[in-house]
Amino acid sequence: MAKWNRLQTASNAAVSGTAPGGNICMEAAPKKTVWKKLWMNKSFYVMLLPVMAFYLVFKYLPIGGEIIAFKDYRFADGILGSDWVGLKHFRLLFGSVDFWHVLRNTLLLNVYSLVFGFPVPILLALMLNELRMEGFKRVIQNLLYIPHFISWAVLGGIVVALLSPSTGVVNIVLSKVFGIEPIYFMANSGWWPVAYTLSSIWKEAGWGTILYLAAMSSIDPQLYEAARMDGANKLRQIWHITLPGIRSTIAILLILRMGSMMDVGLEQTLALQNNSVLDVADVISTYVYRVGLQSMNYSYTTALGLFQSVIGLILVVSVNKIINLMGERGLW
Template sequence: MSEKLAAAHASPHPSSHALPRPKANGLRKCIKRDKYLYLMLIPIVAYYLIFKYAPMLGEVIAFKNYRFADGILGSEWVGLKHFRKLLSSPDFFNILRNTLLLNVYSVVFGFPVPILLALLLNEVRNEGFKRIIQNLLYVPHFISWVVLGGIINTLLSPSTGVVNFVLHHGFGMEPIYFLANPFWWPVMFVLSGIWHSAGWNTILYMAAITGIDPQLYEAARMDGAGRLSQIWHITLPGIRSTIAVLLILRMGYMMDIGFEQIFVLQNTAVLEVADVISTYVYRMGLQHVQYSYTTALGLFQSVIGLILVISMNRIVKLLGERGLW
């Protein structure tokens, strides 16, 4: 008996050597079983590696005095020179303020609109009418900002625009230069952004609403709850996690207002409120050939965006919702 116990203590536990193997074997089995799915994943991975991660190597020119003749590797190292120049530039704080303000306006006034549209569409019982409304809401998303900008300029023209025609003949008001007025330009920017993207964003919320258990609505109706009460106590809590995730993602773009919409609607009369990081990078980088300086600005923009995403994800998790990770 004592010999058997000694042999048992002397020999290593069989499971201690077998622990890593099931993981490796399981991974190989998984790849072999789903090999065609992994093959379909290769183009997506290649896209992100080539067009998203590989260009990040070029961020090194933010720390160099980049010249075409010398190339990225041959250009002179200057350390944080471009970042110091950026932070000491009076233009930097103006474009930073404009970028943040326009994004805040878009979040405050634009972010709730797709939620409201999804809630309203969910209450429409006529499926044919519902599909027509959805298609009409989706159409602007597929129109280029160049075309939409022309439509907006035509509608808001002080001499021939429909909006000013109605204001003048219907209310006796003088024509308003909406796109040349520093007060009205941000309003038009936010409204045009809502027109362009609100309908498309309702798709995500509509999909989340369809995942709510219909029995919850039946139980609420049996208890005498009206439609508004059902929306408040069932629908909104049911899509709360989706709202939280999309809000986190939206925070990542607080430093990136985009380029096309701003560039199409922008003019010299409203540069004090319409000049943002993207248009400044275009002007200084491509027109004035200051590649290192604008790369430093882009790197600063990305770092701040990452910090905002991490912070918002943390706040959402503290509020009891599931974050991105």
Template sequence: MKMNIPQPTGLPAEPGMPARKKASFWKQVSRNRFLYMLLVPVAIYLLVFKYAPMFGEIIAFKNYRLADGIWNSPWVGFEQFEKLFASREFYVVLKNTLLLNLYHLLFAFPVPILLAILLNEVRVEWYKRTLQNLLYIPHFISWVVLGSIVIALLSPSTGFVNYLLKGFGLEPIYFMADKLWWPVSFIVSGIWKEAGFGTILYLAAMASIDPTLYEAARMDGASKLRQTWHVTLPGIRSTIAILLILQVGKMMDVGFEQVYALRNDAVTSVAEVISTFVYTRGLVNLQYSYTTALGLFQSLIALILVVSVNRIIKAMGERGLW
């Protein structure tokens, strides 16, 4: 008579287990091969334009010359970084970059949230769609065009804004040449261009909120403001947290197009940021190693910021990027 003796637990897995898991993995890949094929262009893009250029970061530790190439240029160690940190221009550029990003975080980041809340309360569907389309349009306009529009609107002689100021008996302001008003113009024009398009993610998050929560709040006598504070904002809190992490990760990078389109020599002391500094010093003046060192420093600080804020967000009970 055969007896079924139970096997003790904690024994190592059977020899065939990893092979079966591997076969199951490739079976899943084969079954969803068309979906995985959609990732191929993205993977190629990341490899060619994101990972392959990282090889060129070694010129930050060399005295790079075009004639010698990357391999034959002499090694100089941390000389480029020492020259960078000893430069007064570097600290001016760093200050401008951080200040503009801080202004964006304080004044521009909340605007898409507010717009999304307001749009979510619009009940007439055609009117809501029209508003959304009008808000999205500036996002698809190049900064070359939009920058010209901003400069024309703020012109002290023919601009519409100064025309209104004159109507109220005020002196015209040369917004684009004033060191106080240029950052304001920069932030406001950025809000005009991107705030409407930024509402998409928040509206999608609001659509997933259970409608019964609003009904319960109304039965408890909550006003619209209370419903927004106690239902809508908690419902989109995780989305706000993720976008906040991404925004903080860009604290060292204002971008190039907007600054280059709006800046001029009169406001260089407040408008020169890392991206434009890299362009003028690296591409125009051919100081490749110097600006590569700056770019490497910029990326390192951005990585530290993303990791730090991600940990803080997770410590507050929200889901981070990883």
């Protein structure tokens, strides 16, 4: 009898739209179509249009031009009318002594920037995160961010002036304080990569702290309180709480950094290089500028650009796989 009453109650509830406890059962809302969702969020998609247009025009449409790496491209004939030559330009590229020279310089400068430059924003972010005087912290952050907004045309002139053997502040200090003879930093093949790497760090290290500081702000403060109660000092808290908290951010930025290992900024190199240091300062970007634009050898330099892209893709995929094997979350 009791079982029959329970069944009857459930049946009445189903008919009347109420649950056995008296709650009204809401009917499932009809699913919204994709177009309705787009219309409801139209303002966000409108703001997204300029970004999509940028990547479409400057990133995706130029991919069609990669076909000229397999042709003898001539302005008069156009891309489709130029003669197909297959891998001719790749054979010329890999058989060129200049190519291997600029490839070596490019890789060395990127390795220097990766080894010495990549950890600097992390260290700066850790130090800024420990500052408790908000006003002083904002001043320091602004001073670190300023070089990022200065073009290399200006910043390169500042670097050259600072390192000048006659009037540069660095050589004056070395001479007056340490008694060292003036050093021609920008004309010395041994010192030029050092100046290049340090100037890159000076310009971008402060800006690179933004993502790390954002990641640190999401760490639960109770973890630090528990660590202090257990007697952990600042270094222990940084090692066991802060660094693990930003580990995923470090991994993603490392993967993205590996994608540009085959590229060196043209503006910085042109602003700092001179004929005395071309043996270490001539890189792929300057080589493409000289051979491709000035000598109008477009097919040859397009083959070089395609080679850069393929190697960059391989590096990104490989490092992402390694990061996943280490238990971290990569780009995919």
